[in-house]
Amino acid sequence: MNAAPDLTIAKAVNAGLRRAMEENPRVLLMGEDIGSLGGVYRVTEGLKKDFGGHRVMDTPLGEAGIVGTAVGLALRGYRPVCEIQFDGFSFPAFNQITTQLAKMRNRTNGDVSVPVTIRIPYGGVIGSVEHHSESPEALFAHTAGLRIITPSNAQDAYWMTQQAITCEDPVIIFEPKRRYWLKGAVDTQRPAADPFTAQVVRPGEDATVVAYGPLVPVALAAARAAEEDGRSVEVIDLRSLSPIDFDTVEDSVRRTGRLVVAHEAPTFGGLGGEIAARITERAFYSLEAPVLRVGAFHLPYPVAAVEDQYVPDLDRILEALDRSFAY
Amino acid sequence: MDAAPFTPAAHAPARHAPTPEPRTRLVRLLDRDGVRSEDPVFSPYVAEVGAEQLRDLYRSMALARRFDEEATNLQRQGQLVLWAPMRGQEAAQVGSARALRPADHIFPTYREHAVAIERGVDPAELLMVFRGHAAGGWKPSEHGMNVYSIVLGSQVPHAVGYAMGMNLDRRAAEEEGREVEPAATIAYFGDGTSTQGEVHEGMVFAASFDAPVVFFVQNNQWAISVPFSTQSRLPLAERAAGYGFEGIRVDGNDVLGVLAVSRYAMEQARAGRGPVLVEAETYRLGAHTTADDPTKYRRREDESHWAELDPLLRLETHLRRHHGTDDAFFDEVAAAAQEFADQTRAHVLSMAPPSFEEFFDKPYAERHALIEEERAWYAAYQAGFDDDGRDDGRSGGDGTAGPDRGTQASSLTVAADPVTGAPDERSAGTEEDLA
Ligand SMILES: Cc1ncc(C[n+]2csc(CCOP(=O)(O)OP(=O)(O)O)c2C)c(N)n1
Numbered sequence: 001m002n003a004a005p006d007l008t009i010a011k012a013v014n015a016g017l018r019r020a021m022e023e024n025p026r027v028l029l030m031g032e033d034i035g036s037l038g039g040v041y042r043v044t045e046g047l048k049k050d051f052g053g054h055r056v057m058d059t060p061l062g063e064a065g066i067v068g069t070a071v072g073l074a075l076r077g078y079r080p081v082c083e084i085q086f087d088g089f090s091f092p093a094f095n096q097i098t099t100q101l102a103k104m105r106n107r108t109n110g111d112v113s114v115p116v117t118i119r120i121p122y123g124g125v126i127g128s129v130e131h132h133s134e135s136p137e138a139l140f141a142h143t144a145g146l147r148i149i150t151p152s153n154a155q156d157a158y159w160m161t162q163q164a165i166t167c168e169d170p171v172i173i174f175e176p177k178r179r180y181w182l183k184g185a186v187d188t189q190r191p192a193a194d195p196f197t198a199q200v201v202r203p204g205e206d207a208t209v210v211a212y213g214p215l216v217p218v219a220l221a222a223a224r225a226a227e228e229d230g231r232s233v234e235v236i237d238l239r240s241l242s243p244i245d246f247d248t249v250e251d252s253v254r255r256t257g258r259l260v261v262a263h264e265a266p267t268f269g270g271l272g273g274e275i276a277a278r279i280t281e282r283a284f285y286s287l288e289a290p291v292l293r294v295g296a297f298h299l300p301y302p303v304a305a306v307e308d309q310y311v312p313d314l315d316r317i318l319e320a321l322d323r324s325f326a327y
Numbered sequence: 328m329d330a331a332p333f334t335p336a337a338h339a340p341a342r343h344a345p346t347p348e349p350r351t352r353l354v355r356l357l358d359r360d361g362v363r364s365e366d367p368v369f370s371p372y373v374a375e376v377g378a379e380q381l382r383d384l385y386r387s388m389a390l391a392r393r394f395d396e397e398a399t400n401l402q403r404q405g406q407l408v409l410w411a412p413m414r415g416q417e418a419a420q421v422g423s424a425r426a427l428r429p430a431d432h433i434f435p436t437y438r439e440h441a442v443a444i445e446r447g448v449d450p451a452e453l454l455m456v457f458r459g460h461a462a463g464g465w466k467p468s469e470h471g472m473n474v475y476s477i478v479l480g481s482q483v484p485h486a487v488g489y490a491m492g493m494n495l496d497r498r499a500a501e502e503e504g505r506e507v508e509p510a511a512t513i514a515y516f517g518d519g520t521s522t523q524g525e526v527h528e529g530m531v532f533a534a535s536f537d538a539p540v541v542f543f544v545q546n547n548q549w550a551i552s553v554p555f556s557t558q559s560r561l562p563l564a565e566r567a568a569g570y571g572f573e574g575i576r577v578d579g580n581d582v583l584g585v586l587a588v589s590r591y592a593m594e595q596a597r598a599g600r601g602p603v604l605v606e607a608e609t610y611r612l613g614a615h616t617t618a619d620d621p622t623k624y625r626r627r628e629d630e631s632h633w634a635e636l637d638p639l640l641r642l643e644t645h646l647r648r649h650h651g652t653d654d655a656f657f658d659e660v661a662a663a664a665q666e667f668a669d670q671t672r673a674h675v676l677s678m679a680p681p682s683f684e685e686f687f688d689k690p691y692a693e694r695h696a697l698i699e700e701e702r703a704w705y706a707a708y709q710a711g712f713d714d715d716g717r718d719d720g721r722s723g724g725d726g727t728a729g730p731d732r733g734t735q736a737s738s739l740t741v742a743a744d745p746v747t748g749a750p751d752e753r754s755a756g757t758e759e760d761l762a
Contacts, residue, residue, distance in 0.1 A: 025499070054498060060535050065484050065528030072434075072488020072512075075473070078495065080488075095525070099478045100485070103462070106689040107474055111466040113692045144698075145690040168692030196696065243697040 004187045010043050010180040012154040013119070015188070016161030017044065017081065021051050024079060027165055030057040030066055031083030031119075040085055041121060041180055063093035067118065071100050074114040079165055087122040087174075088131025094139075101170045102145030117164045121177035122150075123214040123264050124311050127304040134301050135265035137174050141242040141274075148242040149195050150174040152216035154184035156239065159192035167195075174241070176214035198245040200252065204234030207258035207321055210249055210275060212238035215262050215312065222317035233321065241271060249275065250282045257288035258324045264311050267295030289327035292320045346560045353608070354588055355578040359636055361644030369587040372594075376583065378650035384425070384582050385642050386660050388417035391441035392639065393664035394450060397671050398440075398457065402617040406675055407457040411438045415580075415612030418638030419545045421445060422585025423513070423607070426593050430510035433472040434486035436479065438545075439515050446470045450667075451674035460681055479516065480523025483542070486514035487529045490538035490596075497599075511539035511596035519550025521566075522558050530570045530602070539596040542567075542604040543589070545579060547611035552624035567604035579607030580638040610636070 007015065021027045029044055029051075035058035038045030048056035059066050063084055070080035084090045090097070097118065104114045124133030141148050147169050151157040157175070164171035193199060201216065202223050211219035216237045223233035234252050238244065253259050259279055261272035272293035279291055294312045302310045356370065357363050376384075395413050402410040413420065420441035427433065427446075435442060443453050448465045455461035456475060463474030476482035490512040500507040520526060521544060533540050544563050548555050559566075567574025573595070577588040585607055592603035610633040614621050621630075646652035687702040 028495075054495060057536075060528070060531045062528035062531060064525045065487075065532045068481065068484025068525055068529065069488030069491055069532050072485040072490070073492045073495075074488075075432075075467070075485065076489045076492025076496070078492050092524075095478060096481060096484070100481050103690075105692060106686075107462040108467055109461060109463055110689055110692075111463075111468055115692075147691075147695075169695075243695050245696065246700075247696075 004185045006183050007154045007158070007186045008181050008183050009151070009154050009157045009175070010041055012157040012184075012186050013043050013161050013175065014045060014047070015186070016158045017047060018050075019188075020081075020162045020165045021047065021055065024165075025055075026077060027079045027081065028055050028057065028073065029081050029083070030059050030070060032059060032061055032066075032085050034058060034083050039083060041177065043119075043121075043175075043180070044083065063089055063091075064096050067093040067096035067101060067116070070116045070118075071096065071104065071114055074116050075104075075112055079115050079117070081117040081119060081165060084118060084120045086132045087120055087134040087136055090118075090120050090136060090140075093118075097140065097146070097170075097172070098143045102143045105169070106145060113168045114170055115165075115168050116170045117161075117167075118170070118172045119161075120172060120174050121180070122174045123176050123178055124301060124307050125178050125214075127307070129304070130301070133307065135174075135263065135296075137241050138265060138270050140172055141271060145170070146242060147171045147196065147240070148174065149240050150176065150213040151239065152176060152179065152211075152213055152237050154182070154186050156192050156195075158186045158188070160195045160239070163191070163195040174213060178214050179217070182217070193239075196240040196243055196245065198236050198238045198240065198248040200234060200248065201237045202233070202235040204232040204256065206232045206256055207260065207324055208234045208236060208249070208252040208256045209260045209262060209317060209321070210236045210238055211262045212241065214264055218312070218314055219262055219317060222314045222321070225314060225318060226321055231321070231325070244271070244275065244278075246275075246278050246282065249279055253279055253283050254286045257286055258321075259287070259291045260294060260317065260320045260324060261291065262294040262312055262317050262320070265295055266298050267293045268298045270295050289324040292324055294320045349562045349565060349576070351562060351564045351574055351576045353576045353578055354584050355581050356584040356587060357581045357641060357645055359641055361641055361646075361648055363583070363645065363649065366587070369584070369591060372587040372590040373583055376586070378646070378652070381583070381642065381646060381650065382652060382656060384421060384586070385639070385646060386663070387421045387425075387441070387445065388582065388639055388642070389660045390664050390667050391417050391421065391444055393668045394444065394671055395440060397668035398454065399613075399617060401454075401672065401675055402457070407454065407617075408459040410457055410617045411615070412611075412613040412617075413438050413440050415610050415633070415637065416545055416547060417441055418582035418642075419579040419585055419607040419609045422582040423515075423543055423589040423605075425586055426589030427471075427513065428508075428510065428593075429471055430508045431471060431593065431597075432486075432489055432510070432512045434482040434489070434512060434514045435472065435475055436482065436515055436517060436520065437475040437477055438517070439475070442515065443470075443472060446472045448472065449674075450671040451678065454671070454675055455678070458675060458678055460678060479520040480525040480529075483514045483516060483520075483523075483526045483529035484532060486512040486540050486542075487533045487536075487538050487602075490533070490540040490602075491536045493539055494536065509539075509597035509599075511541060511593050513541045513543050513593070515543050515545065517550065518544060518546040518548065518555045518558050518563065519553060521563050530566075530604075533602040534570045534572055537599070537601050539599065540602045541589070541592045541596050542602065543592075544604070544606045546606055546608050547579075548609075549611055549615070549621075549625070551615045551619060552621075562606055562608075564604055564606040570602075570604075572602045572604065574604040574606065576606050576608060579609030580636050580641060582638060582642055609638075612637070 034044040035048040073080045151160045209219045226233045276291035424442040424445035452465040455464035467473045564574035564576040
């Protein structure tokens with residue numbers, strides 16, 4: 001593969017899966033419609049043809065069955081990568097993920113590892129129906145034993161997929177589905193940073209915006225807009241939701257004095273609250289304003305006709321920045 | 328009626344159509360009077376089982392029963408936090424476990440004590456969970472047996488996935504021209520658990536992928552207080568037909584029948600002929616757990632009916648009547664069982680509690696920043712008590728006394744700086760106030 005071709009996020013995940021499967025014959029893919037169809041988002045396109053149906057398994061329609069059998073396969077020494085078709089369908093597998101996958105290592109006193117990777121396309125603004133647009137990451141992040149990452153660009157998508165698969169712990173990758181077609185350079189020689197760290201994707205001096213997954217491009221656009229008003233905004237791509245790299249956020253806030261956390265998930269009980277609390281504990285005397293959160297309302301994800309009112313956009317991030325500067 | 332009859336759905340609402348008669352016959356090789364009978368399909372699987380082996384089976388069942396009693400006693404004396412007795416299910420467990428080979432892998436619930444002992448799990452390891460010292464207790468990799476499953480039904484897809492992995496291993500070996508020992512998995516679960524959705528999904532996956540798995544249901548007639556008739560109108564073995572594999576009903580109090588059926592089922596699975604569902608009809612003679620009171624939901628008559636069908640009594644009758652086994656043997660077994668119980672008790676009483684610190688090592692295989700942050704905080708917090716020169720018994724990790732735990736929890740919420748880990752003055756104050 002050439003160095004740094006431009007790929008969409010979907011193709012980058014595909015290439016990451018392909019390379020992981022080439023490198024380790026024990027890597028398996030399993031999920032609904034991932035074989036001949038290539039997945040409803042075509043992320044696994046062509047993989048069944050090249051690796052065979054025994055390694056790219058079209059499973060029966062049962063999420064608990066997918067994750068539950070993946071746990072068994074991992075106990076047998078395989079490295080299954082499960083695709084959950086949409087965020088809202090992770091709940092039938094919630095029991096397997098939180099009570100089994102997350103806890104098996106702890107339960108066996110470290111005797112067994114269950115290096116299962118679960119890919120969940122998440123987030124909204126795709127104009128779909130109920131349970132196709134949700135952001136349930138906080139529900140999983142609350143469970144110890146899981147690792148949760150979310151790439152926002154093709155380079156990360158390519159590498160974080162592989163890094164998740166080689167990780168000895170179970171990893172959930174929340175893939176920002178509305179960014180599947182976002183193109184970016186992918187350097188197949190140079191691995192991305194440690195997947196469990198945050199990265200400063202735009203340096204700035206006056207305030208920090210933390211975002212992840214689908215909202216990173218929105219946060220960057222907000223920072224560019226703020227620049228026109230003469231404000232220098234630093235943007236951090238969180239990348240890892242469990243663990244969260246508080247050090248990188250803290251360093252930034254110690255310099256800028258202001259923090260806005262933005263995510264598509266509802267604000268209430270979301271990861272923004274966790275980040276606000278930790279950063280307040282760690283850097284209270286550096287803060288010029290309270291940490292502000294930008295998120296969705298405490299409502300079920302709304303119908304497509306009004307979803308753009310629900311999911312935070314550039315203006316809602318700018319509004320929060322204005323409030324922060326007003327202190 | 329004879330042993331382990333299928334009782335029709337007495338609790339099914341009256342508006343339902345009458346429960347159909349079971350179509351699957353009940354396999355039984357040793358009846359309640361201890362008479363051995365021939366079965367054209369299953370007898371060949373126990374053809375070599377004579378007096379010697381039967382006595383050995385009896386010994387295992389008797390030891391498991393005595394172990395179980397001792398664990399119940401230990402719980403009553405406050406030495407275990409909980410116990411799930413298995414009395415009455417010895418034949419189902421010993422019979423099925425004896426059909427397994429070392430390469431087979433077991434996925435149990437929380438009641439498979441006799442299976443675990445057959446598998447070489449040390450009584451002390453087994454009791455760690457019930458002592459409150461470990462979440463699992465033994466190494467699955469050493470015993471070919473996963474640890475107990477508390478969230479019921481979740482272990483069933485694990486057994487199927489593991490079996491799918493066995494298929495893949497076999498395929499890889501064939502491609503490389505290597506021989507692999509045929510093996511299968513066995514998933515244990517109860518009649519109540521059969522209702523869980525994951526059991527259904529597990530069975531569909533098993534059929535879809537031709538997984539070498541045996542689903543072994545111990546139908547002990549009760550979930551906790553909910554009778555079998557609430558879970559199913561027909562024997563569970565009948566469900567197998569709906570998934571497209573074989574279902575077998577066996578008298579679960581007949582160790583010989585269970586052994587034969589389990590050998591057959593495991594052989595089918597190992598030979599690549601797909602999954603098999605075995606339903607062993609048995610009865611939980613005691614309480615669900617030491618926290619349960621079966622007098623609130625069970626009738627005395629039913630209990631005494633089943634007491635007569637005790638699997639140990641049946642084998643004893645057979646051995647005495649047909650193999651001239653006399654008191655000397657049974658006395659010797661009783662003595663061995665007592666010794667096993669004494670050892671178990673000694674093991675439990677000598678178990679040292681784990682230290683809290685070690686639990687920071689367990690949830691993740693790789694370094695985890697948050698865990699490290701909290702570990703460092705905890706260490707510094709504990710060290711703060713040492714610096715005070717006060718020994719309140721907490722830093723030793725004893726933590727069994729009630730108020731002690733309470734203080735520790737409340738102190739932790741009065742957080743010190745999580746970065747420097749410097750203990751907050753107030754937490755010491757809280758401690759003093761409560762002491
Ligand atoms: C998913 C789940 N729901 C509820 C419980 C609580 N519970 C523990 S044992 C039990 C009854 C189980 O009955 P059965 O499957 O027949 O097994 P048995 O105890 O009779 O061996 C229940 C309801 C549980 N452990 N897991």
